[in-house]
Amino acid sequence: MSDLSEAWSSALADFEHHLDAERNLSAHSVRAYLTDLTRLAEHATKLGIEDPASLTLRSLRSHLAAQQTLGRARTTLARRATSTRVFTAWMSRTGRARTDVGAMLASPKAHRELPVALGHDDIRALLDATTAAVSHDGPQGSRDLAVLELLYATGIRVGELCGLDIDDLDRERRVVRVLGKGRKERAVPYGAPAGEAVEQWLRHGRPSLATEASGPALFLGARGGRLDQRMARRIVHERLAAVNGAPDVGPHGLRHTAATHLLEGGADLRSVQEILGHASLGTTQIYTHVSNERLRAAYRLAHPRA
Incomplete structure (x- = not known):
């Protein structure tokens, strides 16, 4: 996160504290969220969005499209969409953003394999x-x-x-x-x-x-x-x-x-x-x-x- 703006770094650090201290998620889940959101922050920065409060639905969809172009699996895309929605909802709820821009972000439908069970x-x-x-x-x-x-x-x-x-x-x-x-x-x-x-x-x-x-x-x-x-x-x-x-x-x-x-x-x-x-x-x-x-x-x- 060293190449991100102060606004992005601060927001992600506060969100990490929220996941760990307030939602009591496991260390593995917290890492997964932060990894997904760091990818979002990097993409937004390339678009000139230096503050997460300036995110738009279009920029979020652009991020998922870029991930799809890179060949990410549908399960990964679905997880990153979920991470984004949780983040933008938190931003809105805590007054860091005026609206929840991720509320309308759709998830790519993940293909679910039937689990293998022993007879x-x-x-x-x-x-x-x-x-x-x-x-x-x-x-x-x-x-x-x-x-x-x-x-x-x-x-x-x-x-x-x-x-x-x-x-x-x-x-x-x-x-x-x-x-x-x-x-x-x-x-x-x-x-x-x-x-x-x-x-x-x-x-x-x-x-x-x-x-x-x-x-x-x-x-x-x-x-x-x-x-x-x-x-x-x-x-x-x-x-x-x-x-x-x-x-x-x-x-x-x-x-x-x-x-x-x-x-x-x-x-x-x-x-x-x-x-x-x-x-x-x-x-x-x-x-x-x-x-x-x-x-x-x-x-x-x-x-x-x-």
């Missing part, structure tokens, strides 16, 4: 194979099983899993307290198989890996520190590689799988939204498309006049 046979084979390997793999095998069982049982994000402390588990009621996006806390239930896997890890696996640096972390790496997201992803990929024919998905694939299987089993959309920690029901609705696709596939295979 029931795949998830069963994954968990059975990992269970069978525990005696051979020792403490890390016990940890891997607990990680997989908990990811599938709860549908939590990998970052949420790695951030869990032992006290976040209510082991009697089988509920885990999760700190999600925007630092919002939610309680997610889990079943008996996940509960048993976690108990075995806590009793027989974790004590073998724990060190003074372990602190209260629920899951540990090989050296005793808190399990990081990179290692958690590696666990899922490596354990899935042992299952013949299973798609290669990461922790987010297990989240998709949990949501899909819940809906297929009769869970209502609102309940799945709360379990996953989605702010919008629209985000959860993509899983109904997955379930409907499987329903149509089954119909085509089974009905004589399909």
Whole structure:
């Protein structure tokens, strides 16, 4: 931001404080907003707009058009349009601009791929194979099983899993307290198989890996520190590689799988939204498309006049 005018730099710094201190967004989300808006500021500066209060709808559309010319994906364009609208609304609300010029800015429709979910046979084979390997793999095998069982049982994000402390588990009621996006806390239930896997890890696996640096972390790496997201992803990929024919998905694939299987089993959309920690029901609705696709596939295979 060093090449931007004082007006732009000041506005972006204040907006960053707003996102962090007032909206409690994660550091990752704040960085994404600032990256998008820095691109906007650079484009506006080239147009001679040295103050964000002088932005117009035409200049905003020019920015998105320039991004499209550079070959940016529709998902990126949609995100940058959203970042722009949030910024201009904040400018207007805080008196930094007379009107919200971004209110009429349309987003390019992002193409949404249906999430890849494991079938029931795949998830069963994954968990059975990992269970069978525990005696051979020792403490890390016990940890891997607990990680997989908990990811599938709860549908939590990998970052949420790695951030869990032992006290976040209510082991009697089988509920885990999760700190999600925007630092919002939610309680997610889990079943008996996940509960048993976690108990075995806590009793027989974790004590073998724990060190003074372990602190209260629920899951540990090989050296005793808190399990990081990179290692958690590696666990899922490596354990899935042992299952013949299973798609290669990461922790987010297990989240998709949990949501899909819940809906297929009769869970209502609102309940799945709360379990996953989605702010919008629209985000959860993509899983109904997955379930409907499987329903149509089954119909085509089974009905004589399909």
